[in-house]
Amino acid sequence: MSALTPQSDMPTPTTDKITQAAMETIYLCKFRVSMDGEWLCLRELDDISLTPDPEPTHEDPNYLMANERMNLMNMAKLSIKGLIESALNLGRTLDSDYAPLQQFFVVMEHCLKHGLKAKKTFLGQNKSFWGPLELVEKLVPEAAEITASVKDLPGLKTPVGRGRAWLRLALMQKKLSEYMKALINRKDLLSEFYEPNALMMEEEGAIIAGLLVGLNVIDANFCMKGEDLDSQVGVIDFSMYLKDGNSTKGSEGDGQITAILDQKNYVEELNRHLSATVNNLQAKVDALEKSNTKLTEEVSVIGNHLMIITLQEEMERVKEESSYILETNRKVGVTKDRTADGHALTEARKQLKEETQLRLDVEKELEAQIGMRQEMEIAMKMLEKDVCEKQDALVALRQQLDDLRALKHELSFKLQSSDMGVKQKSELNSRLEEKTNQMAATIKQLEQSEKDLVKQAKTLNSAANKLIQKHH
Secondary structure, three states: OOOOOOOOOOOOHHHHHHHHHHHOOOOOOOOOEEEEOOEEEEOOOOOOOOOOOOOOOOOOHHHHHHHHHHHHHHHHHHHHHHHHHHHHHHOOOEOOOOHHHHHHHHHHHHHHHOOEOOEEEOOEEEOOOHHHHHOHHHHOHHHHHHHHHHHHOOOOOOHHHHHHHHHHHHHHOOOHHHHHHHHHOOHHHHOOOEOOOOHHHOHHHHHHHHHHHHHHHOOEOOOOOOOOOOOOOOOOOHHHOEOOHHHHHHHHHHHHHHHHHHHHHHHHHHHHHHHHHHHHHHHHHHHHHHHHHHHHHHHHHHHHHOHHHHHHHHHHHHHHHHHHHHHHHHHHOOOOOHHHHHHHHHHHHHHHHHHHHHHHHHHHHHHHHHHHHHHHHHHHHHHHHHHHHHHHHHHHHHHHHHHHHHHHHHHHHHHHHHHHHHHHHHHHHHHHHHHHHHHHHHHHHHHHHHHHHHHHHHHHHHHHHHHHHHHO
8 A cells, every 4th residue: 555644743643553554454345346467456445545534535325336346247257267267277077166166156146146125024134136046937947947956955944045056056057147148138127126226237247147158168066965055155255366476476387287187187087987998898899709609509500400401302202202102003003902092092191291281390490490590690790890890999999098198107207397396496495495594694693793893883982082081
């Protein structure tokens, strides 16, 4: 803060205390936020006077509300931008423990609470942003699902907890921007819950709804059952957005190390996944080989059934012989007894019927076996094709596994080199601390010697004065 000049030449103890307390305090209740590149800057308050002034300036409610809307919009910009960048750098699904995501929900909660009208209840006045969020299901039918899910959650007992759960589910659904736009466009419905100069009723609300579109690239996953959303305290952590050059320079190395560690963990997880896939494919290949052996055994069984064809041929030959015998008996006119001929004829006919029935049965069984053989041949071809494809996929996966192992080795080498760099930096820091301690010790010695010299000079001056007096 800038230097302060007292009102009089001789400052009183009261004004000194007030001035010192003001210089050591940052007031965040009515702060002013401005954008400096990608950082948040808390500017010096022009409307705070450290000298006694009975009439402070800028007490207009519209001016204060406009300042608050601008502050919340800038905070929302920073929170959304930081969340998107950190999530893309992280490269994985976000959960409820991720700090930038927690701060985003806190900022959204402050935006939704800005300018809320107080509703009178039996327990007093209550301000909750759950009421406006319930209107979304009337405007967008797709929001009815998350509203019903929030109402069915057993652990939520307050409207604030339901509103927080609704925001998380809408972000998981990747439709938070769509729901907020639909809600902001209906100012006639929002006027029941908000003051006319609230953020949701002004242009800043539409800007924040447009910024929320960028969050559709983020994948988030929350477990609502074990999370206590009713008793959470929504406080914005300004340390995540304040500009600090020393910390940014010092954190570049840590950011690189964390990025390498994240890549290493991702590669190890992908390696485990590929190993499991290779094992599954190997098991499938073994199963296909077993089924192939079973099919070869069945094909050999089919070869045994080919003997039925020879039996069919023998049956036809017997039928021809029997017909030939009947014809010869008719032509020759054998002089045997008719009863004997009739008996032989019935026997021959009976045998012929049995042979024809046997032939029909054999033909049916042969057709069935031929159909099974064709189906087995088709199945064998498909299995051979599937085995070839699986083998090609297995070769490709093994190649990817080798590449990932090489990448893992390279990343581990980089990690080791970064660890060595960190060790060297720590050693350098310890050396610098030792040197600073030595310099401090020497400074103390010099100060002590200076004091001794001052004492000697005083004694010499006194002695010189005495000599001068004696001389005179």
